[in-house]
Amino acid sequence: MKSSIGVVFSLAISIRAAAIVSFPNPPGYTTRTYNAHAPSSAAKSTDQYSNDALVSLWSRVGPIAPPKNTAVASPTPEPSSLSAFPQPDPAFHPLVASHETGLKDVKLPQNFAWGVASSAYQIEGAAKEDGKGPSIWDMLSHQVPGFVADNSTGDVLAEHYYLFKQDIARLKALGFKAFSPSISWPRIFPFGNGPVNAPGVAHYDAVITALVDVGISPAVTLFHWDTPLALFHEYGGWSNEKIVDDFVHYAKFIITRYDKYVPIWFTINEPQYCNWQYAGYPAEILNPKTGKKGEKGGIKARFACGHYTLLAHARVAKWYHEEFKGQGRITFKNSGNYYEPASTAAADLRSAQRNYDFSIGWFSGPWTDGDYPESLKSTLDDVLPKYTEEEKRIIKGSCDFYAIDAYTSYTAFGSSNDEACMKDPKNGAFPECAGSRQAGNDGFPMGPAGDTGVDWMKTTPGGIRRYLRKLKEMWPSIPDIVVTEFGFAEPFENLMKTKGEILWDLRRADYYQGFLDNILASIHYDKVNVTGAWGWAIFDNFEWNAGLSTRFGLQYVNYTDLTRTPKASMFQFLNWFQ
Numbered sequence: 001m002k003s004s005i006g007v008v009f010s011l012a013i014s015i016r017a018a019a020i021v022s023f024p025n026p027p028g029y030t031t032r033t034y035n036a037h038a039p040s041s042a043a044k045s046t047d048q049y050s051n052d053a054l055v056s057l058w059s060r061v062g063p064i065a066p067p068k069n070t071a072v073a074s075p076t077p078e079p080s081s082l083s084a085f086p087q088p089d090p091a092f093h094p095l096v097a098s099h100e101t102g103l104k105d106v107k108l109p110q111n112f113a114w115g116v117a118s119s120a121y122q123i124e125g126a127a128k129e130d131g132k133g134p135s136i137w138d139m140l141s142h143q144v145p146g147f148v149a150d151n152s153t154g155d156v157l158a159e160h161y162y163l164f165k166q167d168i169a170r171l172k173a174l175g176f177k178a179f180s181p182s183i184s185w186p187r188i189f190p191f192g193n194g195p196v197n198a199p200g201v202a203h204y205d206a207v208i209t210a211l212v213d214v215g216i217s218p219a220v221t222l223f224h225w226d227t228p229l230a231l232f233h234e235y236g237g238w239s240n241e242k243i244v245d246d247f248v249h250y251a252k253f254i255i256t257r258y259d260k261y262v263p264i265w266f267t268i269n270e271p272q273y274c275n276w277q278y279a280g281y282p283a284e285i286l287n288p289k290t291g292k293k294g295e296k297g298g299i300k301a302r303f304a305c306g307h308y309t310l311l312a313h314a315r316v317a318k319w320y321h322e323e324f325k326g327q328g329r330i331t332f333k334n335s336g337n338y339y340e341p342a343s344t345a346a347a348d349l350r351s352a353q354r355n356y357d358f359s360i361g362w363f364s365g366p367w368t369d370g371d372y373p374e375s376l377k378s379t380l381d382d383v384l385p386k387y388t389e390e391e392k393r394i395i396k397g398s399c400d401f402y403a404i405d406a407y408t409s410y411t412a413f414g415s416s417n418d419e420a421c422m423k424d425p426k427n428g429a430f431p432e433c434a435g436s437r438q439a440g441n442d443g444f445p446m447g448p449a450g451d452t453g454v455d456w457m458k459t460t461p462g463g464i465r466r467y468l469r470k471l472k473e474m475w476p477s478i479p480d481i482v483v484t485e486f487g488f489a490e491p492f493e494n495l496m497k498t499k500g501e502i503l504w505d506l507r508r509a510d511y512y513q514g515f516l517d518n519i520l521a522s523i524h525y526d527k528v529n530v531t532g533a534w535g536w537a538i539f540d541n542f543e544w545n546a547g548l549s550t551r552f553g554l555q556y557v558n559y560t561d562l563t564r565t566p567k568a569s570m571f572q573f574l575n576w577f578q
């Protein structure tokens with residue numbers, strides 16, 4: 001990347017011949033062409049998978065903003081602003097002091113996998129196009145007041161659905177060799193089960209082809225929270241065991257079709273989301289058949305969700321290795337943060353452990369005997385569903401490597417009330433019964449804060465090194481760890497009005513530098529086998545409950561004209577890997 005980016009970019013799009021790609025049609029699936037904009041005038045069909053049924057499903061979500069583009073755009077040469085931006089140049093590198101100057105000459109292990117990540121609902125837009133079914137997030141963002149802080153939705157966004165060729169060409173021009181997108185389940189199965197939607201498949205065929213064409217290796221997530229809405233209407237989504245078969249059915253279709261080009265599969269993004277989503281879903285949306293208005297999913301939905309999610313992952317992984325004999329590696333991405341015990345007092349140590357148990361420990365079965373940690377079983381009792389011996393056998397060993405999305409760190413502290421809390425489901429701190437805060441014992445914040453929409457994060461790059469060591473200590477059977485997400489929401493970025501302010505995102509650039517230095521220190525000094533690191537995100541996206549106003553991108557997205565522009569942090573990230 002020593003030459004001008006503009007030059008590299010135009011070469012990339014002009015001289016590459018299209019690669020020859022072909023996709024097998026998995027047997028046993030029926031295909032239809034859906035169109036959610038086309039109600040029929042024919043008599044009402046009794047077919048639950050009819051096009052009219054899709055139209056009717058969408059009517060519960062309400063009107064969707066139309067897309068700005070209507071067809072896939074061909075890549076165009078980059079605007080001159082890209083080459084006018086600070087070039088990847090050693091002089092730019094010390095923008096932020098390295099936190100680990102002693103590692104200046106230390107090299108990453110060969111085959112270290114790195115890139116940027118994203119997810120379908122957060123960047124694609126085109127929410128109702130080409131036969132896509134609604135997902136729970138279409139419903140939540142449209143129909144639950146206050147669920148998304150700024151009332152934004154995933155209707156249009158950066159419209160990666162139409163601009164993916166440009167986005168992929170840009171990644172290539174910047175020097176990326178890998179990209180981690182997710183596939184939208186309701187684009188492939190508008191009802192979650194039933195027929196495959198041909199235009200949805202054609203879309204991902206084109207995405208994989210575009211990646212293969214420029215030599216960018218995809219690490220694909222099958223499920224990043226966009227559960228088909230129809231499965232909530234049918235049985236309550238992930239809180240019901242029926243979802244396991246439906247997910248396996250979807251996963252087999254995708255993996256069979258694309259495995260040849262996808263060396264890394266993530267079945268599930270962050271099953272821990274059951275914590276902060278399923279418990280909070282309005283009961284009547286979680287399960288329209290049984291849910292009472294005014295109630296929330298609560299603790300039962302939360303732990304049922306976790307239960308069937310891990311089982312669904314394990315069933316796919318078993319099939320992948322034993323029947324399908326896939327060539328790649330498969331795992332799921334955990335969400336977790338580092339907890340530094342406030343002291344060596346027993347209550348603080350217990351608190352740190354319980355904070356782990358209820359986040360990553362909950363899903364540690366692949367690295368233990370396949371079961372839940374004792375602390376979950378004893379605290380939750382009947383609220384925690386039980387795995388059969390056969391299910392435990394499938395779960396144990398179902399991950400090929402450990403994937404952790406690790407953004408920040410906390411201090412964990414215990415208290416004399418914790419034990420009473422563990423026996424009292426009415427206690428607000430139940431079931432964790434373990435304190436944590438993002439401040440040291442002196443009360444001073446652990447690090448600079450992120451944007452106001454992400455009150456859960458401070459920049460604490462030193463935490464990742466301790467966390468990686470801790471993971472390996474907790475589960476020694478882990479062969480290697482990949483940091484599958486890390487990133488930062490620059491404070492007040494959404495309030496800035498000009499690119500001149502936005503693009504110089506010093507705090508985020510500093511975060512990336514410190515984080516990567518600490519990953520390298522973990523490999524070099526602590527001998528932890530870290531084999532990859534993925535920055536979140538490729539560009540600004542829909543940040544779930546925080547909406548569009550909280551920005552995590554390494555590229556700025558202008559939501560008026562949909563242009564993307566790399567920020568300083570993008571160059572800091574790229575320079576680090578040079």
Ligand SMILES: *[C@@H]1O[C@H](CO)[C@@H](O)[C@H](O)[C@H]1NC(C)=O
Pocket residue numbers: 145146149150151
């Ligand atoms: C979001 O919409 C609600 C009405 O549903 C309104 O009360 C609130 O002010 C809106 N919030 C923002 C940030 O626009």
Ligand SMILES: *[C@@H]1O[C@H](CO)[C@@H](O)[C@H](O)[C@H]1NC(C)=O
Pocket residue numbers: 401479480529531
């Ligand atoms: C790190 O993990 C990879 C993948 O499991 C393995 O091939 C490699 O040998 C490991 N390296 C070390 C130093 O253990």
Ligand SMILES: *[C@@H]1O[C@H](CO)[C@@H](O)[C@H](O)[C@H]1NC(C)=O
Pocket residue numbers: 497498499558559560561
């Ligand atoms: C976003 O795009 C619009 C339309 O091109 C333009 O008027 C506006 O200045 C852009 N915003 C920024 C921050 O560049």
